[in-house]
Structure formats: C-alpha cells, structure tokens
Amino acid sequence: MSRIFKISGVILVGLTLLGGLLYRSASVQDMMMQTGVAVMLNSGPEAFDGLQVVVCGSASPLGNNPDRAQACLAVVTPEHFFLVDVGARSPMRIAQAQLPMNRLTGVMLTHFHSDHIAGLADVNLASWVAGRRASMRVYGPSGVETVVAGFNQAYRLDRGYRTAHHGEALLPPSAGPMVAKTFQPGLVWQDDTMTVTSFLVDHHPIDPAVGYRFDYRGRSVVISGDTNTSDNLFAAAAGADIVFHDALARDSLDIMQNAMLESGRTTFAQIIADVTDYHADTRTLEEAATAAGIEQLVLYHLVPTPMNSLTETMFLRGLSDKTLLAHDLQVFELPPESDEVIIR
Ligand SMILES: [Zn+2]
Ligand SMILES: [Zn+2]
Structure with a gap:
C-alpha cells in the first residue's frame, strides 16, 4: 500500500x-x-427577443466591495440599448457583460450625484471606439446640460489625441462630444415598440431627481434611481413587471454609524446619519410596494453596500422571499406579451 x-x-x-x-x-x-x-469574443450575451435588464452596478458609495460597481442598469432589446446611470466601475461591468456599445441608444441619468455619473466619459469612449457614428445622447432632468458640458470640456484634449492617432475615418470628431437631452418629467423617448417615461422621485434636497419606466411589447420595468419611498414612483409603476429600487438597510447602517462614533470618526458618522432620510428603508419599502400592487421588487443601489453573504442576508432581514437583492452582471429577461421573468 x-x-x-x-x-x-x-x-x-x-x-x-x-x-x-x-x-x-x-x-x-x-x-x-x-x-x-x-472564448471571450464568442461569449457575448445571447440574442434575446424581448426586454432585458442587465445589472451593471448595484452598489452605493457607502462601502467598497469590488464585486459591486456603483449604480448602473442596462435596458436592452433587439432594437434598443439604454444605460440608466453610470456610476464608478460600471464601465468595467458593461465591458464584462459585452453589451452592444456600438448601438448604444443613450444614457439616461436619474440625477447628478457622483455615484451616478462618474462613468460617463469611459462609456462615451467605449461606444465611440466600438463604432458609434453620432454623438452619444445623455438624457436627464434640468442640470444634465451642465454635467455633459463639464465632461466634454474635461475630455476635449483626450478626444483630440484619439482622433489624431487613429484617424477621422475611425473616430469621427463629430461623434466624440456627448449631447445633453434635457427633459421635463413625462415622455422621454418613444418609437414603435419602446416608450420611456420619467417621473419625479423624493431624493430631497436633490431636486430634480427622476426615475424611469420602460414599456416594450407588453412588458415594463421601472428604475427608481435614488429616492425615499415615493407615492409618485408607485403610481408610475402601476402594472409594471419589475421595479428596481434603491434600498437602505437600517440595521447594518446603525452598526456602521456606531463603529464610526466609537472610533472617533464623527464626520463620517454624521454622513451615515444624513443618508437615512433620502433612500428607501427596506423596513417600509417592501410594505409600500406590496400595497401598491408591485409584482416584483429588486433592490439595487444598496446602502450600505453588502460586503459578503452575511451582510447580504442582513440586508434582506424582515423581507419576504420574493424581494430580490440584485447582483452585478445578473440578467432579467422578459419575453414579449407574457408574464414570465427569467433570471440569469
Ligand atoms: Zn443620489
Ligand atoms: Zn446614489
């Protein structure tokens, strides 16, 4: 032996x-x-004849988990590709998901906190080098023009370097700068199969802040952006298949705040205390969503960002099994004219 x-x-x-x-x-x-x-070049997302939502970022600024990028959801159909918010690290997730950057329809911003806009320049460059021939459109409420003008100015030299190096045929200068599309809440975008509407949410004192609803061939998803529990959102979400909502786990946050106070980090402890009044507390969000008849609630923009399975479990404390915690690169598929939701 x-x-x-x-x-x-x-x-x-x-x-x-x-x-x-x-x-x-x-x-x-x-x-x-x-x-x-x-393998990488041949492993892109499978073509899906319907409405897809890809989680490109599920984190909030509180907590640093490399497995979660900051706020970003991609809404993809065979004819459309929208990005709703593009927080830090989300361009990496967009690349990992191999989303079709050459046919990006537009970026839709919910508001202009840094964790929702930090990836704009990288997304613009990624879609330009992927073959986009017209300027990238950035939709948002009043203020989006200031954000876009600032990014365009900051990256003006970079765009010049790119075109000088690769040539105007490959990187046309006219497609380099982003274009701001400012709207009033209501209808934002429409064609034969897709309607995108926006509505005001409650992220006081950040005003305006909006959420979006996408309706496509009998299916619909709502994306909250940052908001406290909002009647206006639930009214806009009537009959929607999925609501993706920001969420705040108070028990976890309280532990963080106490630890900060005990270690003398009073400024950060106060910031933690301040965020509690402009995100949706999980203890009341699910109840309000159920009362409003929301079929499927998916939590993203998680405050604080869970660091591991223990804190993910804590985040879902007191919630029903039906409410889901989003993970980066998760895909929700909604076949047209049906009730089915496929989660991958
Ligand atoms: Zn915010
Ligand atoms: Zn945020």
Missing part, C-alpha cells in the same frame, strides 16, 4: 513540475491566450 502512495506521490510531483514548466513556456502561454481571447 505504501508503495502505491510513494508512486502516486512521485507522479503528482512530476506532473506539478511539468505543469509549472509548461506554464512558463512562451508558446504554451500564447496558445492559452489565443484560446482565451477566442
């Missing part, structure tokens, strides 16, 4: 050494990378 163990041990050590040598071989490295790139 011990002889078998010895032989097995020798074989194992030999294979480990051989594997180590192969791993350092340039030709083996090249072959592995070629295979990896081919």
Whole structure:
C-alpha cells in the first residue's frame, strides 16, 4: 500500500513540475491566450427577443466591495440599448457583460450625484471606439446640460489625441462630444415598440431627481434611481413587471454609524446619519410596494453596500422571499406579451 502512495506521490510531483514548466513556456502561454481571447469574443450575451435588464452596478458609495460597481442598469432589446446611470466601475461591468456599445441608444441619468455619473466619459469612449457614428445622447432632468458640458470640456484634449492617432475615418470628431437631452418629467423617448417615461422621485434636497419606466411589447420595468419611498414612483409603476429600487438597510447602517462614533470618526458618522432620510428603508419599502400592487421588487443601489453573504442576508432581514437583492452582471429577461421573468 505504501508503495502505491510513494508512486502516486512521485507522479503528482512530476506532473506539478511539468505543469509549472509548461506554464512558463512562451508558446504554451500564447496558445492559452489565443484560446482565451477566442472564448471571450464568442461569449457575448445571447440574442434575446424581448426586454432585458442587465445589472451593471448595484452598489452605493457607502462601502467598497469590488464585486459591486456603483449604480448602473442596462435596458436592452433587439432594437434598443439604454444605460440608466453610470456610476464608478460600471464601465468595467458593461465591458464584462459585452453589451452592444456600438448601438448604444443613450444614457439616461436619474440625477447628478457622483455615484451616478462618474462613468460617463469611459462609456462615451467605449461606444465611440466600438463604432458609434453620432454623438452619444445623455438624457436627464434640468442640470444634465451642465454635467455633459463639464465632461466634454474635461475630455476635449483626450478626444483630440484619439482622433489624431487613429484617424477621422475611425473616430469621427463629430461623434466624440456627448449631447445633453434635457427633459421635463413625462415622455422621454418613444418609437414603435419602446416608450420611456420619467417621473419625479423624493431624493430631497436633490431636486430634480427622476426615475424611469420602460414599456416594450407588453412588458415594463421601472428604475427608481435614488429616492425615499415615493407615492409618485408607485403610481408610475402601476402594472409594471419589475421595479428596481434603491434600498437602505437600517440595521447594518446603525452598526456602521456606531463603529464610526466609537472610533472617533464623527464626520463620517454624521454622513451615515444624513443618508437615512433620502433612500428607501427596506423596513417600509417592501410594505409600500406590496400595497401598491408591485409584482416584483429588486433592490439595487444598496446602502450600505453588502460586503459578503452575511451582510447580504442582513440586508434582506424582515423581507419576504420574493424581494430580490440584485447582483452585478445578473440578467432579467422578459419575453414579449407574457408574464414570465427569467433570471440569469
Ligand atoms: Zn443620489
Ligand atoms: Zn446614489
């Protein structure tokens, strides 16, 4: 028996050494990378004939979890591709999800807190180099023109470098700067199959702040942006299939605040106390959503951002099994003219 163990041990050590040598071989490295790139290029999202929502960011600014980017949801159909908010790290998630940047219809901003706009320049560049031939449209309530003008100014030199290097045919200068599309709450965008409407939410003192509703071939999703529990949102969400809503877990937040106070970080403790009045507390959100007849509630823009499965469980404390906690790169698929929701 011990002889078998010895032989097995020798074989194992030999294979480990051989594997180590192969791993350092340039030709083996090249072959592995070629295979990896081919797999990556062929592993884009499967074409889906319906309404898809891809979570490109589920975090809030409170907490740093590298597995969660800041607020971003992609709404994708065969004919449309909208991004709702583009917080920090969301461009990385958009790239990982291999979303069709060459056909980006537009970015829709809910308001102009940094955790909703920080990725704008990277999204603009990513869609420009993917082949977009007209300026990227950035929709938002009053104030979006200031945000877009600022980004355009800050990245003016960068755009010049890109075109000088790659040529005007590849990167047409006219498509480089973003274009602001300011709207009043109400109808934002419409064609034969898609209607996008916006409505005011309660993110006081941030005003205006809006949410969006997307209606496509008998299916509908609502995206809250940042808001306290809002009657206006629930009225706009009547009959919607899914409501993606920001959420605040008070128990977790209180623990953070106490820890900050005990360690003498009074400024940060006060900031934590301040955020409680302009996000939706999970303890009242689900009840209000149920009373409003919301079929499916999905929590994103999580305050504080859960760091692990324990804090995710704490976030869902007191909620029904039906309410879901969004994860980055999760995909919700709604086939047309049906009640089905496929979650991947
Ligand atoms: Zn906000
Ligand atoms: Zn926010």
